[in-house]
Amino acid sequence: MKHIEGAFAVTAHIKNADRLVCLNAAAEEHGLRRGMGLADARSFCPSLLTELHDAQADQAFQRRLVRWAQRYCPWVGEDGVDGLFLDVTGSAHLLGGEAALLHDIRTRLARSRLTVSIGIADTPGAAWALAHFGQGCADTGDTLKAVRGLPVASLRITAKEDTTLQRLGIKTVGQLADLPRATVGQRFGASVLMRLDQALGHQAESISPEVNAPVYATRLTLPEPIGLAKDVMAGVERLLPPLCEKLMRMMAGVRVLSLSCRLVDGGAQTVELRLARPLRDPARILPLFERGIGEIDAGFGIDQLRLVAVQVEALPAEQTTQASQGQSRQDDGLHDLITRLGNRIGLENIQRFLPADSHIPERSFIIAPAAWSEVGGAWVSLTPRPVRLFPPEYVAASTNRPPGSFKWRGMSFKVGRVTGPERIAPEWWLEDENWRHGVRDYWKVETREGHRLWMFHTPQSPGWFVHGTFA
Amino acid sequence: MLVRFPDVFPLKPCRYHEVTGAGSYSFAAICCGLVSSRVLWFAEGWVPEVLNPNGLQAYCDPHQLLVGKCGNAADVLAATEEALRSGAVPLVVAELTKPLTLTSGRRLQLAAEAGASTGLMIVQEGMGSNATQTRWRVSPRYSADVSTLMQWELIKNKAGTCGDWRIDWNDEAHRISVVSEPVQRANSAHEAY
Structure with missing residues (x-):
């Protein structure tokens, strides 16, 4: 982070104009405020320095603050894009009361040069009002007193409602609270009353804390650089046991692991391990790393290892029986083999066949990666199908029935016996370039030379093709 | 002494074998059907001819097959060797497009021994390696009665002489039967194994 003297603002393109999203105290002194157009701001303050707004980085920083704020209480929610709600009920005394808590938060955040405004009150609404218009601690049980003097905008009402209230001369929360409820309800609808009730505690409001995704990562920093694969x-x-222990606690198994080795000269080498099944057993994962680690170029040495579980899947504990143990051990061996092969030829390249509901020969089965699919479905075929399929190969013939002799792949064939035809129509609801010749009459053609071919004739645009071989 | 069919088929375990000819895929599928466990089948990804599980189901359960699509011929050999050495599957089938050298054949043989699994290489005619235990040439034959007749020639055998059989695949019984040569013995019954 760079320290900037003088006016500085962060801008974003909102509603067809570059506008200020956030600005520092020096910029505010020049009369700039949030939401102002950048062109206007420049005319007020020509020396204004700006930077483009990075919403993602902001959000990530807010997340980090949420995680940090959990040191004060377990119940931390986000408020818009620039605030946090902390439910400190029952945990303020751990730091010596609310005032001490406030002081602690202030000093810690000031140390990292963050400007904050904090309010503590009985209700989230009142705390929000205090944080945005006044700051400080409201006395327990006397929320109205604390917010009475604050402007009505502090009730989180819309800008339109705020303007109307101002025009009617209702400037403060106290004035609004003193009005008869019926007239306020009639004039402004339920929303203003709801906000007022939420601030004063007549209506409950819950804050929804974000559950932090557990971080599955471990790190090992070495005093002396290492370079041997064994090391x-x-x-x-x-690194593996603590990671696997955490996975065990969360009932999860890792699918993709990434080991990054930081080199002494500043570079990094990464080894990725993709597993065929979710795993959390260090003894099984470790040998799978051997090949990847052997390929690391350690250079002048490695001084930090970081192991991250990039992709994690649920892996609930399963009851095993004496009988299932033998089978599962055999499966474990196969899955480990698939993982090792997958790291060589790509995990998605190890595939299995699944039956599909289609008469089109090429679409009557699905090829699915073995690591992400389960065996299922029954294989049904009413007529014999060839063992091998290939893109249709043209054969010169002009009859409707299979020709008596023909040439294919440079070989001459005399036809001995034919079985067929079996008419297969294209699936009109799917556009398929290969089926533009229309319906096909499939024949099993047994040649005198021995070859058994699966040939088809396309009556709609006459032609003969070989599509596959039996045997 | 002449080799008898039951001595050479089913294929000798812990060894690697080669098959060539137009019928090599059904031969491989029959071998897959003989093992009751998962089978790994490696092929190069660019080859346009693909296995059709609907056709394979006559010989074996397609659910048992795991197909590995490799980038090149060297990957096929490396993957096959690794699979054989691990011993996780009893049978590994590989389609080869390049000649198998003596060194790579020997490596496959050692891997099969180490992992106690059987290897079956589908090779082109004349592209096998001398390190193989047996080499078969399988070609479909035309017959007026059945449409599943095949000629299985044992053209290399490390542990005996070569042989030649006519094999018929029985679709209902899901097994092969050795058919006598009609020219040698007229009116002979099917001799089943």
């Missing part, structure tokens, strides 16, 4: 393996052996 890196030893490092991974130490």
Whole structure:
């Protein structure tokens, strides 16, 4: 972070104009405010320095603050894009009361040069009002007294409602609270009353804390750089158990692991391990790393290892029986093999066949990656199908029935026996370039030479093709 | 002594074998059907001819097949060797497009021994390696009665002489039967194994 003297603002393109999203105290002194157009702001303050708004980074920073704020209480929610709600009920005394808590938050955030405004009150609404218009601690049980003098905008009402209230001369929360409820309800609808009730505690309001996604990562920093594959393996052996323990607690298994090795000269080498099944057993994961670690170029040495579970899947504990143990051990062996092969040829390239509901030969089965699919479905075929399929190969013939002799792939064939035809119509609801010749009459053609071919004739645009081979 | 069919088929375990000819895929599928466990089948990804599970189901359960699509011929060999060595599956089938050298054949043989699994390489005619245990040439044959007749020639055998059989696949019984040569013995019954 760079420290900037003088006026500075963050801008974003909102409603067809560059506008100020956030600005520092020096800029405010020049009379700038949020939402102002950048062109206007420049005319007020020509020396204004600006930076483009990075919403994602802001959000990530807010997330980090949420995580940090959990040191004060377990119940932390986000408020818009620039605030946090902390439910400190029952945890303020741990830091010596609300005032001490406030002081602690202030000093810690000031140390990291963050400007904050904080309010503590009995209700989220009142705390929000205090934080935005006044700051400080409201006395317990006397919320109205604390917010009485604050402007009505502090009730989180819309800008339109705020303007109307102002025009009627109702400037403060106290004035609004003193009005008869019926007239306020009639004049402004339920929303203003709801906000007032929420601030004063007549209506409940819950804050919804974001559950932090658990971070599955471990790190090992080394006093002396290492360079041998054996040493890196030893490092991974130490990193795995705590990671797997955490996975065990969360009933999860890792699918993709990434090991990054920081080199002493500043570079980094990454080894990615994609597993065929979710795993959390260090003894099984460790040997799978061997190949990847062997390929690391350690350079001048590695001084930090970081192991991250990039992709995690639910892996609930399962009851095993004496009988299922043998089978599962065999499956474990196969899955480990698939993982090792997958790291060589790509995990998605190890596939299995699944039956599909279609008469089109090429679409009567699905090829699915074995690591992400389960065996299922029954194989049904009413007529014999060829063992091998290939893109249709043209054969010169002009009859409707299979020709008596023909040439295919440079070989001459005499036809011995034919079985068919079996007419297969294209699936009109799917556009398929290969089926533009229309319906096909399939024949099983047994040649005198021995070859058994699956040929088809397209009556709508006459032609003969070989589509597959039996045997 | 002449080799008898039951001595050479089912294929000798812990070894690797080669098959060639137009009928090599059904031969491989029959071998897959003989093992009751998962089978790994490696092929190069660019080859336009693909296995059709609907056709394979006559010989074996397509659910048992795991197909590995490799980028090139070297990957096929490397993956096959790794699968054989791990011993996780009893049978590994690989389609090869390049000649198998003596070194790679020997490596496959050692891997099969180490993992106690059987390898079956589908090779082009004349592209096999001398390290193989057996080499078969399988070609479909025309017959007026059945449409599943095949000629299985044992053209290399490390542990005996070569042989030649006529094999018929029985679709209902899901097994092969050795058919006597009609020219040698007229009116002979099917001799089943």
